[in-house]
Amino acid sequence: MPGLYLHIPFCKQACHYCNFHFSTNLQRKGEMVEALLVELERQRHYLQGAPLTSIYFGGGTPSLLSGSELERLFEKIYALHPVDSDAEVTLEANPDDLSPDKLKALRDSPVNRLSIGIQSFSEADLRYMNRAHTAAEALTCIENALAAGFVNLTADLIYGAPTTDDAQWAYNVRTMIGLGIPHVSAYSLTVEDRTALAHMVNKGKTPPPDEDTAARQYEFLMDTMALAGYAHYEISNFAQEGWRARHNSSYWLGEPYLGIGPSAHSFNGVSRQWNIAHNSNYLKLLTATNAGEALWYETETLTPVQHYHDRLLTGLRTSWGFDPAGTPSPFKEHFLEQVRPYLQQGLVELHRGSYRLTRFGKFLADRITVGLFFG
Numbered sequence: 001m002p003g004l005y006l007h008i009p010f011c012k013q014a015c016h017y018c019n020f021h022f023s024t025n026l027q028r029k030g031e032m033v034e035a036l037l038v039e040l041e042r043q044r045h046y047l048q049g050a051p052l053t054s055i056y057f058g059g060g061t062p063s064l065l066s067g068s069e070l071e072r073l074f075e076k077i078y079a080l081h082p083v084d085s086d087a088e089v090t091l092e093a094n095p096d097d098l099s100p101d102k103l104k105a106l107r108d109s110p111v112n113r114l115s116i117g118i119q120s121f122s123e124a125d126l127r128y129m130n131r132a133h134t135a136a137e138a139l140t141c142i143e144n145a146l147a148a149g150f151v152n153l154t155a156d157l158i159y160g161a162p163t164t165d166d167a168q169w170a171y172n173v174r175t176m177i178g179l180g181i182p183h184v185s186a187y188s189l190t191v192e193d194r195t196a197l198a199h200m201v202n203k204g205k206t207p208p209p210d211e212d213t214a215a216r217q218y219e220f221l222m223d224t225m226a227l228a229g230y231a232h233y234e235i236s237n238f239a240q241e242g243w244r245a246r247h248n249s250s251y252w253l254g255e256p257y258l259g260i261g262p263s264a265h266s267f268n269g270v271s272r273q274w275n276i277a278h279n280s281n282y283l284k285l286l287t288a289t290n291a292g293e294a295l296w297y298e299t300e301t302l303t304p305v306q307h308y309h310d311r312l313l314t315g316l317r318t319s320w321g322f323d324p325a326g327t328p329s330p331f332k333e334h335f336l337e338q339v340r341p342y343l344q345q346g347l348v349e350l351h352r353g354s355y356r357l358t359r360f361g362k363f364l365a366d367r368i369t370v371g372l373f374f375g
């Protein structure tokens with residue numbers, strides 16, 4: 001079912017590991033909101049009138065939006081699109097933004113799910129990552145969100161940082177469970193190009209993340225979340241019964257979505273498009289372009305190979321897996337041939353007609369996926 005994504009490309013400060021698109025210069029935030037409103041108008045027919053089942057404010061840091069900015073965006077969205085009455089409406093938030101007043105304003109808006117960037121409950125980890133919040137704020141923002149009436153909460157954690165020893169990681173995971181958060185996403189710290197972390201590693205100022213530590217901490221995560229009753233339904237995502245992320249699941253299921261804002265991507269089942277990942281150029285191109293001209297984004301029609309790769313990439317990493325049944329020749333035959341050694345090695349398993357990664361396979365997800373690519 002179709003989803004709408006809005007990218008809010010601003011952050012208070014740059015986390016050392018982050019390669020998402022954002023600017024720390026907040027001066028043009030108001031102008032950006034105006035541009036998002038314009039783009040919403042221009043792309044109003046992209047989803048062909050299908051009702052939205054999810055709306056997702058990502059970034060960047062959407063919790064930097066003021067109450068009135070958010071209100072204007074919602075007014076426009078609801079004026080342009082039918083929205084399911086039980087649509088999942090998520091806003092990504094950083095702990096330092098979630099004051100009781102902010103939480104109250106969010107409760108009064110259509111937002112019904114918060115995705116909080118916790119990353120760690122350790123001061124040393126947060127300083128290493130250059131997060132804008134403290135460990136105390138990480139804890140209190142969750143308590144405050146629950147007290148404000150947000151039940152549908154998800155929070156991010158990062159494992160494998162040189163500052164995160166196993167005891168701290170265990171504390172992070174158990175704290176999250178103890179707080180009663182129904183959905184958790186956990187990512188291994190990775191060194192992305194053109195980030196401060198890459199620079200620090202290249203200069204020898206910090207060691208690269210240790211793969212064995214990351215694997216050990218991931219294993220602990222899987223075991224502990226399972227014992228606590230969370231389903232491991234995507235390689236990085238865990239949910240209690242009934243709390244899976246609908247928006248992200250629709251990406252993994254290949255549903256259409258419209259992305260608004262710099263760097264946002266869209267997909268309509270046939271082609272995908274991506275907006276320019278540059279705030280000034282996005283503002284300039286969007287406001288300078290006549291309706292009908294589409295200079296702020298590029299489009300590509302997916303080839304059959306790209307379709308196969310997209311389905312494989314997303315499906316294999318989920319608990320429902322990749323079903324080759326609807327895959328055309330020669331991709332289906334190629335897949336069935338190539339997957340055999342992974343089945344024999346116990347890295348991939350067949351479950352109700354679909355193929356998915358086993359516990360061991362999850363550690364080698366990228367390698368296995370590339371091994372199943374066509375050509």
Ligand code: SF4
Pocket residue numbers: 010011013014015018019020022059060061094117
């Ligand atoms: S707050 Fe989020 S988007 Fe912004 S720099 Fe940090 S990780 Fe990246």
